[in-house]
Amino acid sequence: xxxxxxxxxxxxxxxxxxPGGYVAAIRAGQLDLDVTLVEKDAYGGxxxxxxxxxxxxLITATGVAHEAGNAEEMGIHADPxxxxxxxxxxxxxxxxxxxxxxxxxxxxxxxxxxEGTAEFDGENRVRVAHGGEGQGSESIxxxxxxxxxxxxxxxxxxxxxxxxxxxSSRDALALKSVPDxxxxxxxxxxxxxxAGVFAKLGTDVTVVEMLEEALTGFAxxxxxxVVDTMEDLGVEIRLGEAASGWEETGEGIAVTTETDGGExxxxxxxKALVAVGRAPVTDTLDLEAIGLEPDGDxxxxxxxxxxxxxxxxxxxxxxxxxxxxxxxxxxxxxxAAEVIAGEPSxxxxxxxxxxxxxxPEIGTVGxxxxxxxxxxxxxxxxxxxxxxxxxxxxxxxxEGFVRIVADEESGFVLGGQIVGPEASELIAEIGLAVExxxxxxxxxxxxxxxxxxxxAVHEAAENALGHAIHTLNR
Amino acid sequence: MVREFKLPDVGEGVAEGEIVQWLVEPxxxxxxxxxxxxxxxxxxxVEVPSPVNGSVKEIRAEEGEVVPVGEVxxxxxxxxxxxxxxxxxxxxxxxxESQEQVSEEPADIGDGSEPIETSAGRxxxxxxxxxxxxxxGVDISSVSGSGPSGRVTEGDVRAADExxxxxxxxxxxxxxxxxxxxxxxxxxxxxxxxTDDTGxxxxxxxxxxxxxxxxxxxxxxxxxxxxxxPATEERDGEAFVTPEAVKEYAQAQREAKAADAQAVSxxxxxxxxxxxxxxxxxxxxGIRRTIGTQMATSKFTAPHVSHHDxxxxxxxxxxxxxxxxxxxxxxxxxxxxPFIMKAIVAVLKxxxxxxxxxxEESEEIVVKNYYNVGIAVAxxxxxxxxxxxxxxxxxxxxxxxxxxxxxKKARERSITREEMQGGTFTITNFGAIGGEYAxxxxxxPEVAILGLGELAERPIAEDGEVKAAHTLPLSLSIDHRVVxxxxxAAFANRVMEYLENPTLLLLE
Numbered sequence: 001x002x003x004x005x006x007x008x009x010x011x012x013x014x015x016x017x018x019p020g021g022y023v024a025a026i027r028a029g030q031l032d033l034d035v036t037l038v039e040k041d042a043y044g045g046x047x048x049x050x051x052x053x054x055x056x057x058l059i060t061a062t063g064v065a066h067e068a069g070n071a072e073e074m075g076i077h078a079d080p081x082x083x084x085x086x087x088x089x090x091x092x093x094x095x096x097x098x099x100x101x102x103x104x105x106x107x108x109x110x111x112x113x114x115e116g117t118a119e120f121d122g123e124n125r126v127r128v129a130h131g132g133e134g135q136g137s138e139s140i141x142x143x144x145x146x147x148x149x150x151x152x153x154x155x156x157x158x159x160x161x162x163x164x165x166x167x168s169s170r171d172a173l174a175l176k177s178v179p180d181x182x183x184x185x186x187x188x189x190x191x192x193x194x195a196g197v198f199a200k201l202g203t204d205v206t207v208v209e210m211l212e213e214a215l216t217g218f219a220x221x222x223x224x225x226v227v228d229t230m231e232d233l234g235v236e237i238r239l240g241e242a243a244s245g246w247e248e249t250g251e252g253i254a255v256t257t258e259t260d261g262g263e264x265x266x267x268x269x270x271k272a273l274v275a276v277g278r279a280p281v282t283d284t285l286d287l288e289a290i291g292l293e294p295d296g297d298x299x300x301x302x303x304x305x306x307x308x309x310x311x312x313x314x315x316x317x318x319x320x321x322x323x324x325x326x327x328x329x330x331x332x333x334x335x336a337a338e339v340i341a342g343e344p345s346x347x348x349x350x351x352x353x354x355x356x357x358x359x360p361e362i363g364t365v366g367x368x369x370x371x372x373x374x375x376x377x378x379x380x381x382x383x384x385x386x387x388x389x390x391x392x393x394x395x396x397x398x399e400g401f402v403r404i405v406a407d408e409e410s411g412f413v414l415g416g417q418i419v420g421p422e423a424s425e426l427i428a429e430i431g432l433a434v435e436x437x438x439x440x441x442x443x444x445x446x447x448x449x450x451x452x453x454x455x456a457v458h459e460a461a462e463n464a465l466g467h468a469i470h471t472l473n474r
Numbered sequence: 475m476v477r478e479f480k481l482p483d484v485g486e487g488v489a490e491g492e493i494v495q496w497l498v499e500p501x502x503x504x505x506x507x508x509x510x511x512x513x514x515x516x517x518x519x520v521e522v523p524s525p526v527n528g529s530v531k532e533i534r535a536e537e538g539e540v541v542p543v544g545e546v547x548x549x550x551x552x553x554x555x556x557x558x559x560x561x562x563x564x565x566x567x568x569x570x571e572s573q574e575q576v577s578e579e580p581a582d583i584g585d586g587s588e589p590i591e592t593s594a595g596r597x598x599x600x601x602x603x604x605x606x607x608x609x610x611g612v613d614i615s616s617v618s619g620s621g622p623s624g625r626v627t628e629g630d631v632r633a634a635d636e637x638x639x640x641x642x643x644x645x646x647x648x649x650x651x652x653x654x655x656x657x658x659x660x661x662x663x664x665x666x667x668x669t670d671d672t673g674x675x676x677x678x679x680x681x682x683x684x685x686x687x688x689x690x691x692x693x694x695x696x697x698x699x700x701x702x703x704p705a706t707e708e709r710d711g712e713a714f715v716t717p718e719a720v721k722e723y724a725q726a727q728r729e730a731k732a733a734d735a736q737a738v739s740x741x742x743x744x745x746x747x748x749x750x751x752x753x754x755x756x757x758x759x760g761i762r763r764t765i766g767t768q769m770a771t772s773k774f775t776a777p778h779v780s781h782h783d784x785x786x787x788x789x790x791x792x793x794x795x796x797x798x799x800x801x802x803x804x805x806x807x808x809x810x811x812p813f814i815m816k817a818i819v820a821v822l823k824x825x826x827x828x829x830x831x832x833x834e835e836s837e838e839i840v841v842k843n844y845y846n847v848g849i850a851v852a853x854x855x856x857x858x859x860x861x862x863x864x865x866x867x868x869x870x871x872x873x874x875x876x877x878x879x880x881x882k883k884a885r886e887r888s889i890t891r892e893e894m895q896g897g898t899f900t901i902t903n904f905g906a907i908g909g910e911y912a913x914x915x916x917x918x919p920e921v922a923i924l925g926l927g928e929l930a931e932r933p934i935a936e937d938g939e940v941k942a943a944h945t946l947p948l949s950l951s952i953d954h955r956v957v958x959x960x961x962x963a964a965f966a967n968r969v970m971e972y973l974e975n976p977t978l979l980l981l982e
Contacts, residue, residue: 344605344608344609345605345608346608348601348604348608349601350596375596410598410623410624411622411623412598412623412625435600435601436600436601437598437599437600437621437625437626439622439623441622442622
């Protein structure tokens with residue numbers, strides 16, 4: 001502690017203004033708590049600034065270009081020209097609008113905003129270093145703290161991010177020009193989403209993946225349409241190859257991969273993007289000062305009130321563990337704020353939905369048939385292929401399907417998996433059904449608008465019940 | 475929809491109650507707070523009020539049956555609530571063939587009666603219902619769902635809260651029931667199950683018997699306890715009694731009684747010419763059993779030591795005689811009890827370990843800095859212990875009037891549980907009936923009890939002379955785990971000092 005330093009006090013100190021942190025701050029402000037939100041970079045965190053929002057902006061923009069250029073079947077002949085600068089400007093406009101909105105909402109809810117990097121300095125105290133050298137620092141004493149410091153991309157040995165040749169996902173989303181060729185290390189959802197973006201921009205994309213499958217964590221039948229579409233877009237997917245090193249080649253770089261068997265391959269490219277996952281940011285906080293220790297992966301363990309082992313310290317969002325999803329962090333932030341305010345809040349959701357914005361999209365929520373069986377249910381499955389959907393045909397995207405999983409005896413909807421057009425949106429209906437404890441009958445008895453893609457959810461429920469009209473029943 | 479009503483917890487330590495009498499029948503319309511049953515619990519007969527407006531759907535406990543707290547005793551069909559849900563429940567109660575097949579399997583879920591729970595422990599309920607459960611402190615995994623396929627609804631959570639709420643909220647929830655407790659158990663007439671105990675025909679004596687309402691009425695008319703009627707059928711694995719079985723059993727009972735009477739008259743008659751029964755069996759129930767349980771707990775938990783002594787109380791007799799007339803002018807009957815209470819409280823302040831209890835679980839002696847004195851009162855139904863609160867803050871007249879008032883309520887059985895709780899020390903006045911010494915059993919978990927013998931003139935020796943003087947025999951029992959014999963003797967000596975010189979009380 002600095003001699004003569006006078007600390008300001010606050011009810012709730014929140015470290016990090018990402019989706020977990022800003023939601024916690026706004027909710028705590030609504031609940032009449034005195035809230036201080038510390039952010040070192042930009043309001044909105046990774047999601048708004050370097051993740052979900054910019055990537056989805058670019059996915060949409062490149063999608064428009066790609067669609068327009070590939071619509072001969074619909075009688076459209078176009079050759080879209082992409083102005084990368086314009087596209088980035090539009091993307092940044094979207095981001096600015098959202099981050100500005102977060103800042104305004106925080107202020108409107110009485111949240112004190114402090115810029116800087118927070119470090120614990122005792123059980124009820126943090127030290128916030130403002131900006132760079134000479135910018136000074138301040139101490140803040142708190143009753144409760146919420147750690148919402150998020151995550152950062154994982155680097156792999158030999159592939160340190162430099163923003164020039166070796167890019168993180170954040171760098172890739174800020175590129176000013178379209179690279180001619182790109183090696184993407186990692187075929188997870190970030191790698192596959194960005195593979196789609198750059199392929200549609202005309203980049204020659206190669207994806208190398210150490211594991212034997214792309215999109216691990218998703219069932220094969222969900223991953224396959226994505227892999228097929230990527231290949232149709234010209235993306236080369238190399239499985240079972242681990243990136244082992246790279247070197248300058250004059251014109252660009254050569255990325256070397258190695259198989260388990262020791263076989264080496266070299267890929268020439270302009271840049272390499274490393275997207276092998278994200279690690280929680282807990283190393284900047286001096287957690288030792290309050291006696292908290294992250295687990296081996298860097299996460300802070302929390303209970304169903306988002307509380308760490310310390311009664312007055314909470315952790316939300318990516319630092320609180322998998323899945324690292326903004327909407328999970330938002331819920332945790334809300335619950336943490338409500339618990340601090342003495343409300344009977346808890347993390348008792350039945351399912352966390354997830355979406356991958358590849359082409360086609362993947363959306364999942366709740367239990368897969370296998371998981372349902374493991375949990376002691378007798379699962380029944382209903383499925384509807386998009387090729388049987390009138391609306392899907394009219395969009396030109398008929399790949400994929402909707403699957404709904406329910407308990408055969410009670411009919412309760414337990415989960416769903418969708419791959420196909422607008423899967424990220426459509427999954428919400430199944431999520432709602434899971435949360436409400438709705439049955440297949442409930443979904444089937446709900447009239448869905450025709451002609452829409454959501455009819456596929458309805459039809460899947462009918463299919464599970466054995467009276468689907470537009471498909472053959474199971 | 476159907477609302478279940480569970481026997482509420484009526485206070486500390488009460489685990490069960492006896493259904494004395496049902497005041498309603500299936501099909502009856504009831505309004506909220508209307509008494510539906512009389513339940514005899516620990517030392518009080520309470521009227522249980524309906525929690526809802528609606529009609530009685532099913533009565534699940536027999537009169538005379540002892541029901542554990544938390545068991546559903548009656549169900550109501552609630553008007554104005556979702557009719558579809560009612561249909562759902564009704565249907566699920568009468569399983570179709572296919573449902574029956576399903577229900578044979580162990581993983582029988584979705585029958586509408588139990589919460590849907592899997593090995594993963596999932597309960598199906600919408601988020602707003604989950605939140606409500608958290609707000610009310612209801613464990614949603616223990617709530618029976620009445621929604622489709624057993625989904626837990628808002629109503630289910632509220633019903634669970636009402637059913638168990640009394641446990642956590644205690645007196646507040648049950649006040650209405652207690653305040654209406656004005657009836658003596660003996661006045662309830664039928665349902666005490668004592669009329670058919672002489673039967674020579676073997677009785678069944680089950681805990682639970684299924685029967686149609688008309689059969690129940692028939693059994694009532696015959697004065698029979700359905701649980702004793704031999705059953706010829708089973709429904710859902712439980713004994714089911716038909717009207718024919720009731721008639722047959724009633725006839726057999728009458729014949730047996732007639733045979734007994736004849737046998738007795740042949741063997742000789744009683745002094746009044748009436749046949750005298752050799753023995754009679756009276757159910758060990760209600761208050762009698764509660765007293766028994768309490769006494770046994772105390773006797774076998776706390777090692778009792780009794781200390782006896784006699785106070786010479788001429789001073790007390792004079793003081794009371796002097797004040798009695800003044801008290802009567804103010805409409806108060808002044809007994810010796812308030813003096814004794816004041817004396818005891820004065821001494822308890824000197825011996826705090828006597829005004830204590832032992833918390834066995836946490837291994838702590840809980841010394842009370844408040845003085846609530848229980849006064850054991852003999853009533854027709856048995857011993858009751860009303861508690862006079864804050865004795866140290868009250869004057870003689872106020873104590874006299876409170877003691878009189880509480881004793882009257884106890885005898886009339888209109889006393890509430892609250893008026894019998896919270897004691898820190900107990901006095902038992904067996905001397906009011908006569909006698910000198912006894913071994914009082916401590917009112918567990920208190921650690922001491924003072925028994926009073928009869929205040930009477932007795933011979934005492936003074937300066938080598940025997941003379942008559944008013945004396946009061948004292949019997950003090952202590953829990954030897956907490957209090958030692960020497961302390962008991964010192965305590966008794968100080969009490970005697972106050973009783974022999976009541977003017978000392980003026981210093982208090």
